[in-house]
Amino acid sequence: MACEKRLSARRKHTLKGCMLLVATNMLEAEAGVKVSERENFLSDKCPPLELPYSKDELEELCKKLHDQIDISEEERYSIEFKLNLVMTEVRDLNIKIVDMRGKFKRPRLKKVRMSADAMLKALLGSKHTVNMDLRANLKQVKKEVKEEDKQLRDVGDWRKNIEDKSDRKKMFDS
16 A cells, blocks of 8 residues: 555546546436337337228227237236246245254253352363452451340340349339
8 A cells, every 4th residue: 555656636536527427428328228229119019009090990900909908918917927936936945045054942041050160160261260259258247245135135034034123113112
């Protein structure tokens, strides 16, 4: 790319203009060819209509036109039938292609109980050295036991508690 010369903007513009001019000329020529082909086809298939003055000639013309309509309808029907055959063949071939590729059904995944360490080991192989035991990394916290909680636990037998309270009642009465 370094050795290629870059075109100036003016040169690019002139080249683009020339290309567009050639393209429009080609499109006009194609359009002229299509028009001439259409006129030739119509002149072959549909000659100019000359209406006769007598009744017999008119009936003969109607029969002739009716025969031409039948022929064109047969051609249209046969082309339509061939088209339908080709379309069904294409559909069948597409189905065969899909069948040849094989149908991939997603298997049902089973739930697997696996620790984080085992999962990392399975994914990373022997490279895995980090320990994912999260409980080991937690900070140790000592519980503070309140005195009230201790007393509630130490209450023990409820009968003893009632006897203690009855002594207290006696103290107030005296």
